[in-house]
Every structure is written in C-alpha cells, then in structure tokens.
Amino acid sequence: MAKALEITLVGAMIIGAVVLVKYKPAYEVMLSGEKLGYVEEKENLELEFNDYVENVTGNVAFREKTVLPEYELKLINRNKQTQEEEILLALETTVNTTYRTYAVVVNGQKQASVATEEEAKNMIDGIKSDIDANMIGLNIGIIEEYSNDLKVQSTEEASGILNTIKVAKIVEYNNEQETKRKAEEEEAKKKVIATKTVEHVGTIAGINLARPIKGVITSRYGSRSSIRSSAHTGLDIATGTGTPITPIAPGNVTFAGRKGSYGNLVIINHGNGIESYYAHCSEIYATVGQKVDSKTVISAVGSTGNSTGPHLHLEIRQNGTPLNPENYLY
Numbered sequence: 001m002a003k004a005l006e007i008t009l010v011g012a013m014i015i016g017a018v019v020l021v022k023y024k025p026a027y028e029v030m031l032s033g034e035k036l037g038y039v040e041e042k043e044n045l046e047l048e049f050n051d052y053v054e055n056v057t058g059n060v061a062f063r064e065k066t067v068l069p070e071y072e073l074k075l076i077n078r079n080k081q082t083q084e085e086e087i088l089l090a091l092e093t094t095v096n097t098t099y100r101t102y103a104v105v106v107n108g109q110k111q112a113s114v115a116t117e118e119e120a121k122n123m124i125d126g127i128k129s130d131i132d133a134n135m136i137g138l139n140i141g142i143i144e145e146y147s148n149d150l151k152v153q154s155t156e157e158a159s160g161i162l163n164t165i166k167v168a169k170i171v172e173y174n175n176e177q178e179t180k181r182k183a184e185e186e187e188a189k190k191k192v193i194a195t196k197t198v199e200h201v202g203t204i205a206g207i208n209l210a211r212p213i214k215g216v217i218t219s220r221y222g223s224r225s226s227i228r229s230s231a232h233t234g235l236d237i238a239t240g241t242g243t244p245i246t247p248i249a250p251g252n253v254t255f256a257g258r259k260g261s262y263g264n265l266v267i268i269n270h271g272n273g274i275e276s277y278y279a280h281c282s283e284i285y286a287t288v289g290q291k292v293d294s295k296t297v298i299s300a301v302g303s304t305g306n307s308t309g310p311h312l313h314l315e316i317r318q319n320g321t322p323l324n325p326e327n328y329l330y
C-alpha cells in the first residue's frame with residue numbers, strides 16, 4: 001500500500017516537473033470580458049497601472065479608473081511571450097483624465113486659456129504694465145478650469161487676444177473722455193451766460209429786447225456787398241468763432257439747422273408776429289420746440305453758409321418782413 005502511494009507521488013512529481021519544463025504560470029488579463037493577453041506578474045501590472053493613475057504632473061489634475069482588470073491564473077507555453085506593455089497601454093486608455101488649465105477672464109468673460117498659472121500671471125502683468133487697468137475699465141483675473149479636454153493657447157496667442165481687448169478698451173475710454181470733455185465745454189459755455197444779467201436795450205411790439213452778442217458791426221441793414229447782390233436783410237456783428245449767442249427775447253425755437261446761404265441757422269418765434277434769425281453759426285445748441293430766453297445759449301458764432309469770416313447775421317422780422325435791428329438793439 002505504501003509502495004503504491006510512493007509510486008503515485010513520484011509519478012505526480014515527474015509529471016509536475018515535465019509540465020514546468022514546458023509550461024509556465026501566467027495571468028490572463030481581461031477587461032470587461034475582453035481578453036487583453038498575458039502577464040507574468042499581476043502585482044507589477046497593478047503597481048504600474050496605479051502609478052499611472054496616481055502620479056500626475058503638468059496639466060493633469062487627476063485620473064480615475066473607469067474599469068478594473070480581471071485576472072485568471074493559467075499555464076502557458078514557456079516560449080510564449082507575455083504582453084505587459086501592450087496591456088498597460090490598453091488599461092491607460094480606459095482612464096478618465098481631468099486637466100487643469102488657467103483661464104484669463106476679462107470683465108467676467110473668459111478670453112484665453114494657458115497651461116500654467118505663472119504664464120497667466122506674467123501675461124496679465126504685461127497687459128497692465130503701461131496702463132491703469134481700472135481707469136479704462138479692464139477688470140482682468142485668473143480662474144482655474146477643469147476639463148476632460150486639454151485645450152490651451154500659447155502665450156503669444158493668448159497675449160494677442162488680450163492686447164486686442166486692451167486696445168479696444170483704451171479707444172473706448174478715450175472716446176468717452178472726449179465726449180465728456182465736449183459736454184462739459186458746452187455746459188460751461190451755457191453756464192457763463194446763465195449767470196449774466198440780461199440788459200434790455202430796446203422794445204418791439206411790446207417785447208423787451210437784449211443783444212445776442214457783443215461785437216463789431218461789419219455790415220448794416222440794407223447794404224450791398226461783393227458777395228450779396230440784394231439789399232442786406234439783417235445786421236452783421238463780427239466776433240470770435242465759438243462766441244455764445246443768446247436770443248434777443250424769450251420765445252420758441254422754430255428752426256435749428258442748415259439753410260442755404262444762412263449756413264447754420266436758428267429761428268425763434270417771440271409771439272406778436274416777431275421772429276429773430278441767427279445765421280452763419282459754427283454750432284447749434286438749440287432744438288426745434290425748445291423754449292428759450294435771453295440767457296439760453298442757442299448757438300455759437302461761426303462762418304457757415306455765405307460768409308467771409310466769423311460773424312452773427314441777426315435778422316428781426318415782423319409778420320415776415322425784415323426790420324432794421326439797429327433801430328432796436330445796437
């Protein structure tokens with residue numbers, strides 16, 4: 001009986017030895033039921049796979065395994081090659097990768113993305129180096145972004161985009177400043193007159209009259225000149241371009257715009273059949289329908305229309321017929 005057991009054991013050992021000469025143990029690796037191949041060391045594969053998932057650098061924020069490999073121990077022909085590298089690459093493709101990038105945000109809108117925070121900071125410092133960003137309304141910052149696609153721009157490309165925005169902001173700021181300056185300038189002109197006391201120097205049809213500007217009379221009512229064939233229907237008072245013009249009396253603006261040889265013209269209806277004309281203006285401030293008085297700046301002295309130099313052509317009409325302003329005002 002002992003002999004038989006001995007023979008069986010020896011036989012088993014011989015068979016075992018023969019098997020190990022011809023075959024080797026290996027792990028068959030499967031992913032979601034699909035056979036990937038064989039590895040000799042399951043632990044090595046696991047270590048390398050874990051290393052790939054956990055040790056992240058650069059723009060990779062983190063990695064997550066989406067599937068786990070399954071193993072089956074088998075005996076394979078000793079001459080058969082195992083596939084460690086291919087299997088590791090196959091496992092790596094199943095991993096979910098999240099990337100971290102740095103977005104440059106201008107006034108709440110993302111404008112560019114770069115790979116590193118340092119790059120983003122340097123770029124912003126460059127943009128702000130020659131301007132007061134707050135003054136021109138350029139609110140610029142960095143935010144961290146996470147995404148499964150790695151989309152970054154080169155510093156050159158990102159800087160180009162930011163510079164374009166900066167230039168547009170500067171232009172916008174300068175335009176705003178210019179508009180503000182002009183508005184203030186016009187406001188100032190009006191204020192100067194608004195503080196003046198109106199001096200009444202004459203009366204027509206029961207309306208008290210004041211002089212619209214001070215200046216030198218260069219052409220009288222009824223006169224003729226080289227540039228005018230018919231008799232002069234008004235009075236020309238010369239003074240510097242831009243001098244504020246105020247109406248001769250309170251009234252309603254009935255015309256404010258360009259009109260033939262008058263150039264820029266303002267017409268005011270004072271009631272009682274009386275109208276006044278202010279011609280050759282460089283600028284018009286009054287608008288049609290506006291109620292004005294002798295403190296309102298309606299326009300500025302100029303040389304528009306048929307004119308040889310800056311002056312106000314003042315016309316006073318009664319029921320449409322021109323009167324001589326000198327009889328009432330100057």
Ligand SMILES: [Zn+2]
Pocket residue numbers: 219232234235236312313314
């Ligand atoms: Zn004239």
